[in-house]
Amino acid sequence: MFAYLAKRVIQAIAVMFVISLIAFAIQGNLGDPLRELVGQSVSEEVRQQLRDELGLNDSFVTQYLRFAGNALQGDLGTSYFFKEPALDVILKKLPATLELVFGATLIIVGFSVPLGVYTAIKPDTIFSRIIMGLSIIGISIPVFLTAILMIFVFSVEYGWLPSYGRGDTVHVWGYWQTNFATADGWLHIILPSFALASIMLPLFVRLIRAEMMEVLQSEYVKYAKAKGIKPWRIYFIHALKNTLLPVITVGGVQIGTMVAYTILTETVFQWPGMGFMFLEAVNRVDTPLIVAYLIVVGFIFVVTNTIVDLIYGLVNPTVNIARMGA
Amino acid sequence: MSLLSVRDLTVKFAMRDQTVTALNGISFDLAKGERLGIVGESGAGKSITGFSLMNLLSRPGYIDNGQILFEGEDVVQMNDKRLRNLRGNRMAMIFQDPMVTLNPVLTIGQQMTETLMAHRKLSREEARQIAIVKLREVYIPSPEERLEQYPHELSGGMRQRIIIAIALLLDPQLIIADEPTTALDVTIQADIMELMLELCQSNQVGLILITHDLGVVSQMTERTLVMYAGRIIESGRTREIINDPQHPYTQGLINALPQQTLPGQRLKQIPGNMPGLASIPAGCAFNPRCKYATDLCRSRVPETVHYGEVEVACHEVQRLHSDEDRQEARA
Numbered sequence: 134m135f136a137y138l139a140k141r142v143i144q145a146i147a148v149m150f151v152i153s154l155i156a157f158a159i160q161g162n163l164g165d166p167l168r169e170l171v172g173q174s175v176s177e178e179v180r181q182q183l184r185d186e187l188g189l190n191d192s193f194v195t196q197y198l199r200f201a202g203n204a205l206q207g208d209l210g211t212s213y214f215f216k217e218p219a220l221d222v223i224l225k226k227l228p229a230t231l232e233l234v235f236g237a238t239l240i241i242v243g244f245s246v247p248l249g250v251y252t253a254i255k256p257d258t259i260f261s262r263i264i265m266g267l268s269i270i271g272i273s274i275p276v277f278l279t280a281i282l283m284i285f286v287f288s289v290e291y292g293w294l295p296s297y298g299r300g301d302t303v304h305v306w307g308y309w310q311t312n313f314a315t316a317d318g319w320l321h322i323i324l325p326s327f328a329l330a331s332i333m334l335p336l337f338v339r340l341i342r343a344e345m346m347e348v349l350q351s352e353y354v355k356y357a358k359a360k361g362i363k364p365w366r367i368y369f370i371h372a373l374k375n376t377l378l379p380v381i382t383v384g385g386v387q388i389g390t391m392v393a394y395t396i397l398t399e400t401v402f403q404w405p406g407m408g409f410m411f412l413e414a415v416n417r418v419d420t421p422l423i424v425a426y427l428i429v430v431g432f433i434f435v436v437t438n439t440i441v442d443l444i445y446g447l448v449n450p451t452v453n454i455a456r457m458g459a
Numbered sequence: 460m461s462l463l464s465v466r467d468l469t470v471k472f473a474m475r476d477q478t479v480t481a482l483n484g485i486s487f488d489l490a491k492g493e494r495l496g497i498v499g500e501s502g503a504g505k506s507i508t509g510f511s512l513m514n515l516l517s518r519p520g521y522i523d524n525g526q527i528l529f530e531g532e533d534v535v536q537m538n539d540k541r542l543r544n545l546r547g548n549r550m551a552m553i554f555q556d557p558m559v560t561l562n563p564v565l566t567i568g569q570q571m572t573e574t575l576m577a578h579r580k581l582s583r584e585e586a587r588q589i590a591i592v593k594l595r596e597v598y599i600p601s602p603e604e605r606l607e608q609y610p611h612e613l614s615g616g617m618r619q620r621i622i623i624a625i626a627l628l629l630d631p632q633l634i635i636a637d638e639p640t641t642a643l644d645v646t647i648q649a650d651i652m653e654l655m656l657e658l659c660q661s662n663q664v665g666l667i668l669i670t671h672d673l674g675v676v677s678q679m680t681e682r683t684l685v686m687y688a689g690r691i692i693e694s695g696r697t698r699e700i701i702n703d704p705q706h707p708y709t710q711g712l713i714n715a716l717p718q719q720t721l722p723g724q725r726l727k728q729i730p731g732n733m734p735g736l737a738s739i740p741a742g743c744a745f746n747p748r749c750k751y752a753t754d755l756c757r758s759r760v761p762e763t764v765h766y767g768e769v770e771v772a773c774h775e776v777q778r779l780h781s782d783e784d785r786q787e788a789r790a
Contacts, residue, residue: 353559353562356561358546360574361542361545361546361574362577366573366577375563451609
């Protein structure tokens with residue numbers, strides 16, 4: 134177990150190193166930081182002096198090492214716009230994004246498993262055909278379009294659900310404000326969550342259906358039938374557990390991807406999360422914030438994937454975590 | 460009354476552009492506690508017969524016609540609930556490949572107790588105790604520990620023993636074993652067969668053994684059916700069929716055994732292959748591979764006739780017997 138964990142952590146560090154390198158390389162190529170800092174009225178000599186002071190004339194390696202050293206101490210630079218540490222700015226926005234991703238994940242898990250199983254067991258019913266048709270449409274339409282469509286139908290036409298913002302939130306701890314404590318918060322998170330889930334949900338329905346259909350053809354499912362086991366037990370104990378193994382692997386990667394998709398969803402719904410913040414930072418050429426965002430998102434990716442691998446080991450008895458990496 | 464009575468069983472497969480016949484009106488009986496072998500090449504319809512008996516054919520296969528009377532009740536007409544009560548309880552099945560038969564994500568214990576609890580009102584603990592007893596019967600060492608293990612932690616031979624134990628869990632009247640040792644090591648094959656024979660004899664369980672191994676059939680069974688292209692072409696007491704086969708196909712199978720050939724000589728094969736289901740020749744299905752084939756063989760399906768001690772479906776069996784041809788065939 135320890136050896137496996139250690140191996141995973143080393144891999145994670147390697148990935149983070151590459152991400153930080155890429156993020157840092159972007160920083161050097163996103164315009165001149167001095168222009169953002171001092172404007173145009175400062176003379177060239179003062180600019181040179183400032184460059185020296187800020188270390189902008191040092192070599193790439195020196196600058197990267199300085200950047201990495203600071204990053205390891207939690208200092209990802211200071212946002213030009215907010216005049217605050219970039220990490221703090223992001224951490225303030227992080228809970229909103231995580232709650233949105235959580236809401237979308239709930240929707241995906243809650244709907245994809247029953248729909249995937251149903252369409253696999255009864256592939257010829259009209260309901261299954263409708264689900265499969267809708268799933269193609271869902272995958273094909275971009276998130277921002279789905280989101281705008283949802284706002285048009287549910288907020289503008291019917292007025293059932295609010296179209297922007299987080300609504301009433303309750304302070305939980307630190308920077309964490311939650312949507313899940315008030316009815317108004319719940320109402321506000323419904324549309325953004327569905328919009329964010331609109332691509333992943335159909336993908337998962339199709340994935341679960343395909344895996345389930347394959348598992349239902351297997352010898353051990355036939356054998357379970359030959360033992361006189363009831364159908365629900367065959368479907369949900371014998372088949373579904375085997376179906377979920379590959380789904381978990383894909384799912385872990387997709388949770389990370391979903392954090393990235395929040396940029397679109399948050400922008401359409403004016404959701405005050407870090408995706409929305411990132412787009413604003415790009416508009417303002419707030420380079421430290423952009424770099425910090427890339428690193429934080431990369432970190433989330435790496436952490437979720439590591440956790441998913443560990444969960445996979447727990448679900449799949451043929452993977453023995455205790456012995457892996459030994 | 461016989462335990463099992465199959466009458467005129469016809470199984471078809473609905474393919475995209477045509478419907479093919481996999482079993483063509485087969486009939487046979489099995490007495491209580493009797494052991495019956497079904498032999499033939501791949502594609503003869505042996506496994507389909509086995510699965511049909513439990514009404515376990517999956518699409519596109521279906522039972523088109525016929526009766527399968529088991530303890531007086533027609534399996535073909537049973538509803539889902541009756542079928543569940545039959546399967547694993549009164550009639551159990553042993554599959555071909557133990558490496559893929561057990562569910563990889565459930566423990567041996569779960570897979571055993573669920574079978575018991577599906578058919579009897581038992582607590583988990585009671586079911587566990589019965590499972591342990593049955594594992595002992597198939598000579599599994601330290602059964603308590605095995606119950607906690609997953610299939611991948613056990614060898615193929617061990618898994619097949621567990622599958623035999625599962626088949627015996629509810630004291631069925633009949634066990635259908637579909638090539639139970641084909642996927643196993645040769646040294647383990649004999650052990651498994653011996654175990655099955657011992658358990659069937661001591662528990663008075665009927666056995667239908669599907670195999671292509673004539674040696675196994677001669678050791679294990681009292682009666683034998685020889686199948687070819689979806690029909691029974693010869694049936695009778697195993698001893699008669701092995702020692703004095705009447706149908707040219709059965710003769711060919713027995714002559715092809717390595718024991719029938721002197722060392723250094725080529726094995727005597729039957730020329731050609733079993734026809735595919737979509738292209739079964741007219742008349743006797745075996746005629747293109749048969750050296751005795753006549754025009755009659757090529758035009759009419761032979762009736763099953765009583766000949767000597769066995770039932771055989773061959774037009775030429777009389778001639779075969781009287782002629783010197785037969786001497787040549789047996790040589």
